[in-house]
Amino acid sequence: MSLLVNSYFSPDDLEILRGALDAWCAERRVDIKSVEAQYAASAALDLYQAGHNSREKLLDALRDRKAA
Secondary structure (H helix, E strand, O other): OOOOOOOOOOOOHHHHHHHHHHHHHHHHHHHHHHHHHHHHHHHHHHHOOOOOOOOHHHHHHHHOOOOO
8 A cells, every 4th residue: 555655746747547447446346435446546656656657668567566
């Protein structure tokens, strides 16, 4: 789970995160409000902070991550 202490996300950051998460959910036919999507969102935050800072890089990393 993500630990977002003193984290700041700009509107551009949020757009990248949401775009990658929306695409991931669409590919997997997962409801954005599901528990699976919540885990993916948490992973997306971690991956983004680890340097996957474009929609494409983040989506690729989400695809590659092991199922929670």
